[in-house]
Amino acid sequence: MACVDQIEVFGGARLAGEVRVAGAKNSALKLMAAALLAPGRSVITNVPRITDIAIMAEVLSRLGCTVDFVDDGDGSAPVREVVIDVPERPGTEADYDLVRRLRASIAVLGPLLARCGYVRVAHPGGDAIGSRGLDMHVAGLARMGADITGEHGFVIASAAGGLRGATIWLDFPSVGATENLLMAAVLAKGVTEIDNAAREPEIVDICDMLTAMGARIEGAGTSTLRIEGVPALRPVTHAAIGDRIVAGTWAYGAAMTRGDVTVTGIDPGFLDVALDKLITAGCDVHKEQNSFRVRMDARPRSVDVVTLPYPGFATDLLPMAIGLASVSEGASLITENIFDGRFMFVNEMARLGADIKTDGHHAVVRGRERLSGAPVRATDIRAGAGLVIAGLCAEGVTQVGHVHHIDRGYPNFVADLRALGVEVRRVAGPEEIDY
Numbered sequence: 001m002a003c004v005d006q007i008e009v010f011g012g013a014r015l016a017g018e019v020r021v022a023g024a025k026n027s028a029l030k031l032m033a034a035a036l037l038a039p040g041r042s043v044i045t046n047v048p049r050i051t052d053i054a055i056m057a058e059v060l061s062r063l064g065c066t067v068d069f070v071d072d073g074d075g076s077a078p079v080r081e082v083v084i085d086v087p088e089r090p091g092t093e094a095d096y097d098l099v100r101r102l103r104a105s106i107a108v109l110g111p112l113l114a115r116c117g118y119v120r121v122a123h124p125g126g127d128a129i130g131s132r133g134l135d136m137h138v139a140g141l142a143r144m145g146a147d148i149t150g151e152h153g154f155v156i157a158s159a160a161g162g163l164r165g166a167t168i169w170l171d172f173p174s175v176g177a178t179e180n181l182l183m184a185a186v187l188a189k190g191v192t193e194i195d196n197a198a199r200e201p202e203i204v205d206i207c208d209m210l211t212a213m214g215a216r217i218e219g220a221g222t223s224t225l226r227i228e229g230v231p232a233l234r235p236v237t238h239a240a241i242g243d244r245i246v247a248g249t250w251a252y253g254a255a256m257t258r259g260d261v262t263v264t265g266i267d268p269g270f271l272d273v274a275l276d277k278l279i280t281a282g283c284d285v286h287k288e289q290n291s292f293r294v295r296m297d298a299r300p301r302s303v304d305v306v307t308l309p310y311p312g313f314a315t316d317l318l319p320m321a322i323g324l325a326s327v328s329e330g331a332s333l334i335t336e337n338i339f340d341g342r343f344m345f346v347n348e349m350a351r352l353g354a355d356i357k358t359d360g361h362h363a364v365v366r367g368r369e370r371l372s373g374a375p376v377r378a379t380d381i382r383a384g385a386g387l388v389i390a391g392l393c394a395e396g397v398t399q400v401g402h403v404h405h406i407d408r409g410y411p412n413f414v415a416d417l418r419a420l421g422v423e424v425r426r427v428a429g430p431e432e433i434d435y
Helices: 025-037 051-062 105-117 135-143 175-185 201-211 242-255 268-281 315-326 342-351 382-389 412-418
Strands: 002-010 014-020 040-048 067-072 078-088 119-120 147-151 153-158 167-169 191-195 216-218 223-227 237-239 261-265 285-288 291-295 331-336 355-359 361-365 375-377 397-401 422-433
Touching: 002 216, 002 223, 014 078, 025 040, 025 051, 025 078, 025 105, 025 175, 025 201, 051 067, 051 078, 051 105, 051 147, 067 375, 105 119, 105 153, 105 175, 119 135, 119 268, 135 147, 135 167, 135 175, 175 191, 175 201, 175 223, 191 315, 191 422, 201 397, 216 285, 242 261, 242 291, 242 382, 268 291, 268 315, 315 331, 315 342, 315 355, 315 361, 342 355, 342 375, 375 382, 382 397, 412 422
Parallel strands: 014 261, 040 237, 167 191, 375 397
Antiparallel strands: 002 397, 002 422, 040 078, 067 078, 119 153, 147 153, 191 223, 216 223, 261 291, 285 291, 331 361, 355 361
């Protein structure tokens, strides 16, 4: 038997106030991997206090790095610094017991191959939101001269003579593949061009850090990256950008609860499409340089949403889009184009009374005035947060189980909810049978 925490949220609350987002999980994790490219002491600031960061720190520690966290005040702040001291010769194997818990740890593949000429990384795990193969990572590194094989659940790559520049076309603008190939290319001999590259702000953030380390990169934020390899890089201090998915969660929560929330610590330009959908739904959205405000006075209008690679609507905000549609006037068509398992949490929304019908990668959601509180369980990071926010629009109490998923992406989630006026608590859940 195992006991897991749950979040109990009392419905009927209106989110109101100000909340600051920490650094982006999807940026900070990869910045930590990028530190492997230079021996010495790199410092990454504005890092969120979440379990995924702790796992990545352990991955780096087992590779021979010294990893220290520097906290402000009493150590409870949602952000902190990570100091990574990288040895001249880091280890080359990332074990299964850690990699299976954090898919982002595959990001050590490119840096270690570039620095050491050899790497053995367990095939990653991560959220259960659909197939996310490594084919594009492998194909791109092979074009750069790597010999790659797989055995016993490990990806093994070697390049005894070093990597060399190449022209690489990605079949899909994969964030993970773009990151791995980018970090490998900065130390390769010659010029590497990555076409159909991912354009996410987190990619630009990595490019900014690598450039500060001495890399030569052109085209950050566009679909074509041109990287001229250099012999060596130097350690740096770099601040992670704000988390646009956490910011979007609060924005959609404000819309769903007819609230008034100001979100700081984020460039609102990262959320142009998502915020535009809220405007269409009837929200008043005001943007500043490093913040935005969402105010909603009436029931939202239905809005159709299609997830696409950046700058399109982020797949990580799909649970929030479905939550909004569940309480809007009319019917919404939600289309998921990135992960084939993203709709796994729809059954949990149905337990809250949401009217959702799925067909392949489409979902038709017919809005209701109120949902109904019920016990549900988080299936991944964003679904967990989305269920808690949906619980605010439900009559009675909603218990969201398996909230360790939420811990992976949202620092101080319960505290932030309370600061925004929510009656919420985190408690030990009932024991569950281990199979």
